[in-house]
Amino acid sequence: VFAELETPAVLVDVDVLDRNLTGMAERARAAGVRLRPHAKTHKTAQVAGRQRAAGATGLSVAKTGEAEAFADAGFDDLFVAYPVVGADKGRRLLALHDRIRLAVGADSVEGAETLARVFAGAGRTLDVVLKIDVGLHRVGVLPEHAAAVARQIADQPGLRLTGIFTHAGHAYGGQTPDAVAAVARDEGRTMATVAEALRAAGLPIATVSVGSTPTARDSMVVPGVTECRPGNYVFHDRTQVALGTCRLEDCALTVLATVVSVPADSRAVVDAGSKVLSSDPLRPRPDGHGLVLGTRTTVARLSEEHGVLEVAPGDRFRVGERVLILPNHACVVTNLQDRIWTVSGGQVLEPWSLIARGRVQ
Amino acid sequence: VFAELETPAVLVDVDVLDRNLTGMAERARAAGVRLRPHAKTHKTAQVAGRQRAAGATGLSVAKTGEAEAFADAGFDDLFVAYPVVGADKGRRLLALHDRIRLAVGADSVEGAETLARVFAGAGRTLDVVLKIDVGLHRVGVLPEHAAAVARQIADQPGLRLTGIFTHAGHAYGGQTPDAVAAVARDEGRTMATVAEALRAAGLPIATVSVGSTPTARDSMVVPGVTECRPGNYVFHDRTQVALGTCRLEDCALTVLATVVSVPADSRAVVDAGSKVLSSDPLRPRPDGHGLVLGTRTTVARLSEEHGVLEVAPGDRFRVGERVLILPNHACVVTNLQDRIWTVSGGQVLEPWSLIARGRVQ
Numbered sequence: 001v002f003a004e005l006e007t008p009a010v011l012v013d014v015d016v017l018d019r020n021l022t023g024m025a026e027r028a029r030a031a032g033v034r035l036r037p038h039a040k041t042h043k044t045a046q047v048a049g050r051q052r053a054a055g056a057t058g059l060s061v062a063k064t065g066e067a068e069a070f071a072d073a074g075f076d077d078l079f080v081a082y083p084v085v086g087a088d089k090g091r092r093l094l095a096l097h098d099r100i101r102l103a104v105g106a107d108s109v110e111g112a113e114t115l116a117r118v119f120a121g122a123g124r125t126l127d128v129v130l131k132i133d134v135g136l137h138r139v140g141v142l143p144e145h146a147a148a149v150a151r152q153i154a155d156q157p158g159l160r161l162t163g164i165f166t167h168a169g170h171a172y173g174g175q176t177p178d179a180v181a182a183v184a185r186d187e188g189r190t191m192a193t194v195a196e197a198l199r200a201a202g203l204p205i206a207t208v209s210v211g212s213t214p215t216a217r218d219s220m221v222v223p224g225v226t227e228c229r230p231g232n233y234v235f236h237d238r239t240q241v242a243l244g245t246c247r248l249e250d251c252a253l254t255v256l257a258t259v260v261s262v263p264a265d266s267r268a269v270v271d272a273g274s275k276v277l278s279s280d281p282l283r284p285r286p287d288g289h290g291l292v293l294g295t296r297t298t299v300a301r302l303s304e305e306h307g308v309l310e311v312a313p314g315d316r317f318r319v320g321e322r323v324l325i326l327p328n329h330a331c332v333v334t335n336l337q338d339r340i341w342t343v344s345g346g347q348v349l350e351p352w353s354l355i356a357r358g359r360v361q
Numbered sequence: 362v363f364a365e366l367e368t369p370a371v372l373v374d375v376d377v378l379d380r381n382l383t384g385m386a387e388r389a390r391a392a393g394v395r396l397r398p399h400a401k402t403h404k405t406a407q408v409a410g411r412q413r414a415a416g417a418t419g420l421s422v423a424k425t426g427e428a429e430a431f432a433d434a435g436f437d438d439l440f441v442a443y444p445v446v447g448a449d450k451g452r453r454l455l456a457l458h459d460r461i462r463l464a465v466g467a468d469s470v471e472g473a474e475t476l477a478r479v480f481a482g483a484g485r486t487l488d489v490v491l492k493i494d495v496g497l498h499r500v501g502v503l504p505e506h507a508a509a510v511a512r513q514i515a516d517q518p519g520l521r522l523t524g525i526f527t528h529a530g531h532a533y534g535g536q537t538p539d540a541v542a543a544v545a546r547d548e549g550r551t552m553a554t555v556a557e558a559l560r561a562a563g564l565p566i567a568t569v570s571v572g573s574t575p576t577a578r579d580s581m582v583v584p585g586v587t588e589c590r591p592g593n594y595v596f597h598d599r600t601q602v603a604l605g606t607c608r609l610e611d612c613a614l615t616v617l618a619t620v621v622s623v624p625a626d627s628r629a630v631v632d633a634g635s636k637v638l639s640s641d642p643l644r645p646r647p648d649g650h651g652l653v654l655g656t657r658t659t660v661a662r663l664s665e666e667h668g669v670l671e672v673a674p675g676d677r678f679r680v681g682e683r684v685l686i687l688p689n690h691a692c693v694v695t696n697l698q699d700r701i702w703t704v705s706g707g708q709v710l711e712p713w714s715l716i717a718r719g720r721v722q
Contacts, residue, residue: 006447006449006450006722007447007722008721008722009722040665040666062665062666063632063666082621082666083621083622083630084621085619085620085621085632085680085681086367086368086619086681088367089367107622107624108622108623108680110679110680110681111621111622111680111681114681133624137624137625137628138624138630138662138664138667138669139621139622139624139630139667140622140624141624142624169664258446258447259446260443260444260445260446260472260500261444261468261469261472261500261501262469263468263494263498263499263500263501263502263503264498267498269444269499269500271424271446271721272721273721274639274641274693275693275696275719275721276721278635278639278640279639279640279641279642279693280635280640281640301499303499303530304401304423304692304693304696305401305423305424305443305721306499306500308499318471319446319469319471319472320446320447320471320472320475331665332635332636332640332665335636335665335697336696336697336719336721337719337721338719358636358697358698358699360369360632360633360634360636360637360666360697360698361367361368361369361370
């Protein structure tokens, strides 16, 4: 299969990709919310362009460097969905602000101040969106503290508070689709309630933004939500299948690998290890590092250049054979390569450059 | 600290690096074995050059693409310590063979045949080293099957069997330094025994090569071992400290990060997530994803751009503060960046390009 490609290689089925893109865009339209997909999943101008063509308002990114990469590629409405901190980052955001529509996340007065000083010093104003913690307990302010922090951020010269955003990443721990949906509804309702409270305190909250692929369907329909920022939905992965977010045939990204060793009947080894699949565990329950498509065999262990298959009863692999592996987490796979190869109907089309790979600063 | 660098950034203390380099070189000299360090850890021409200057015979790499990167950088004695399979890889190895001294691993007749055909077709001979499984149970032939496989590989036109090699990676599961040392002694003895058996069968085994940083000290001194291939020792990491291979002050590679959020007294978040630290677990016992140096606080959870610190009693972090993190596994950290920054005595020196990053093919 795909004999013209050397392995390991990352493939994206563009037919599945386009179906995923269109489906989410239609869902957002039906819900009456703006779609601002997170570009960290695909890291490519080509997918971002298809998202825009399907109706996306703009893109979300995680880091200043990702914003620079997509601004360079012609995307002019970007939200850095991260509590950016530091004058060095502030200066780069100021340069970006010269050429695109830009908003940046914040979750503390101290952090926002480091950007405010740079923008106020230049006589400019940066749009800031406050991060709310709806239960992931990673970053973000708790709903009960939102009004106080929002007021102090809004009062800083150089900043304009325009909205609130969240990421209900704890949905990835949901053991059933119903549990995931409950997290999603709570995400939407909490955000709508916080927005109302801030408005009652005199803060002009325009954007109420929710995120995540597993919760998108149920959180974007909650009244009061204005924007949705899913990322993974363009490719999906083994974790989304395990969560019940999608079916196996909705997964667009796979890893093409070669069996390099079959040391025992129960063990085969492929040339894709953690440097291709990443060592991210399956969510919501750990179960190896990938599924060999068309088989019941999983990648049971990884080292950097070895994927060790625990061969399921009835499956058999031979040295030199090529296999397609569905990875646990697509977003990290695209951070490990310089390009992905598009395919359609079993044919290789073209490479797409991962322009935002490694842009962690 | 290191105010001129943006975060997250990967730092290498060159004084510690040089001490690690020299120590291993002296140990190999004292043991009378050749040192062929694995370049996958550092991926840089600068460290490889220092290894050569300290007396290394050549380099080990894992993939054909890594060999190409180091050949391009002027390194002319390379061993691809991996069961390379496929005519496409064979053609690239043939091109490399034109310009450097090259040897390649093999662990199956079928796999070796894919390279043999290419070399025999060109009227050339590739040096092949047979991989032995001394207990990791990843790739490699079991000692009892070595003679039969070695004979069939040696008989193929286009190949010359020159030795045997192994990697005792199961040492990383060793719960005490004594357990690690026992694995190392067993590694050396098993390899010496297999080499004798192959020689008795008429196979001219010149190279008996052992590997791994935790086992190097005790395996290289076993009579009959001729070569050692440690990789991680140049940088060390939190796993080597946990295994007892080195002390904290022997770790040369750290991650400079900024605290971007302190949402609770017990939780702080830094801008280095799995895209910098990788999600590799600590060995031999899982315990988060990194240690904040100078504190008792660990990186308890990771997402792609967030490292969540579980703040230890008595430690305190503030937004905007910079911290140095010791990662679990240095070799994967260098696969996630384009460069590392050398430092000495608290000063930043220069960036070194990670020329072999992402060379998984």
